Amino acid sequence: MAQALEGRSALITGAAGGFGRVLTRAFAEAGAKVLAADVAADGLAQLSEELKSAGVDANVTTRVVDISDRTACNDAVAAAGKVDILINNGAMSMGVISPHHITDLVGIEDIDPDVWDKFIAVNLTGAWNLTRAAVPAMKAQKWGRIVNVTTSMFTMLRGRFHPYGPSKAAMEAMSAGHAQEFEPFGITVNVVVPGGPSDTPMVPAESGYDRAALIPTSAMPPPMLWLCSADAQGVTGNRYIAAEWDASKSVDANRAAAEAPAGWPSLAGTPVWPGGKPNE
Numbered sequence: 204m205a206q207a208l209e210g211r212s213a214l215i216t217g218a219a220g221g222f223g224r225v226l227t228r229a230f231a232e233a234g235a236k237v238l239a240a241d242v243a244a245d246g247l248a249q250l251s252e253e254l255k256s257a258g259v260d261a262n263v264t265t266r267v268v269d270i271s272d273r274t275a276c277n278d279a280v281a282a283a284g285k286v287d288i289l290i291n292n293g294a295m296s297m298g299v300i301s302p303h304h305i306t307d308l309v310g311i312e313d314i315d316p317d318v319w320d321k322f323i324a325v326n327l328t329g330a331w332n333l334t335r336a337a338v339p340a341m342k343a344q345k346w347g348r349i350v351n352v353t354t355s356m357f358t359m360l361r362g363r364f365h366p367y368g369p370s371k372a373a374m375e376a377m378s379a380g381h382a383q384e385f386e387p388f389g390i391t392v393n394v395v396v397p398g399g400p401s402d403t404p405m406v407p408a409e410s411g412y413d414r415a416a417l418i419p420t421s422a423m424p425p426p427m428l429w430l431c432s433a434d435a436q437g438v439t440g441n442r443y444i445a446a447e448w449d450a451s452k453s454v455d456a457n458r459a460a461a462e463a464p465a466g467w468p469s470l471a472g473t474p475v476w477p478g479g480k481p482n483e
């Protein structure tokens with residue numbers, strides 16, 4: 204039987220991280236050719252070893268890419284040959300500021316302005332850089348899948364969880380806009396979030412959380428694989444809570460449980476606009 208992503212080429216960022224590793228493996232196992240990108244060379248080397256031991260390395264190429272570096276993003280897309288599927292999963296975590304950021308929340312004085320800039324450059328502009336580089340070929344072939352990983356609304360709006368929360372809120376807004384913009388070209392843009400704190404290095408041991416109570420990394424691949432398959436053609440502008448997606452249930456049941464529009468259209472109201480309705 205043909206695999207769901209046979210013949211497709213995927214670029215996955217943050218591939219050396221907790222979610223990135225399982226996503227890389229799942230996409231390779233589904234038949235995609237994966238360019239696994241991360242800024243962490245050691246982590247990528249470890250990932251390669253894992254994939255080799257599991258016998259699924261043939262479909263994966265690793266590449267060191269700092270997604271805040273626009274040239275490096277352009278080069279990565281060129282090196283991939285074609286990118287049918289772009290998974291913007293790589294991100295900086297609050298651990299960069301303090302390993303104790305969960306028990307001892309961070310105030311504005313604790314954030315070096317250069318660190319603020321770097322968060323925006325990686326967590327928001329990194330995804331934009333790769334989208335900008337990958338979209339022309341997707342448009343030309345009238346097929347593309349972009350999945351952006353943001354976070355729960357609680358974290359986006361949480362006090363003393365900056366710059367991570369606002370960087371992810373901006374990414375969510377970008378996703379909603381890109382979904383509208385690229386829809387006429389057969390390119391879908393959706394958001395997938397785990398649904399809460401997850402068992403990855405992004406949640407440090409210092410959090411004190413019971414690791415067994417965290418969302419497992421295995422939660423992310425099922426909704427992502429479906430979104431990137433032919434079956435999800437035309438499904439765009441949504442956000443999915445991975446923890447609500449139960450792989451043993453039907454896609455319809457999972458959509459009913461886990462899907463909502465990306466961003467906050469229900470809060471948008473009607474703007475006061477000169478001449479009536481804004482252009483869409």
Ligand SMILES: NC(=O)c1ccc[n+]([C@@H]2O[C@H](COP(=O)([O-])OP(=O)(O)OC[C@H]3O[C@@H](n4cnc5c(N)ncnc54)[C@H](O)[C@@H]3O)[C@@H](O)[C@H]2O)c1
Pocket residue numbers: 216217218219220221222223240241242243246268269270271291292293294295296325352353354355396397398399400401402403404405406
């Ligand atoms: N773990 C959670 O609780 C949680 C919750 C909600 C959302 N998320 C999101 O899930 C995604 C994956 O995170 P994770 O939990 O696997 O964390 P992680 O820290 O294990 O992985 C993040 C990866 O991104 C990479 N990265 C950081 N800066 C980069 C750069 N400049 N260029 C390229 N790669 C870079 C890191 O090296 C790391 O491998 C992130 O977008 C994160 O915001 C995580």
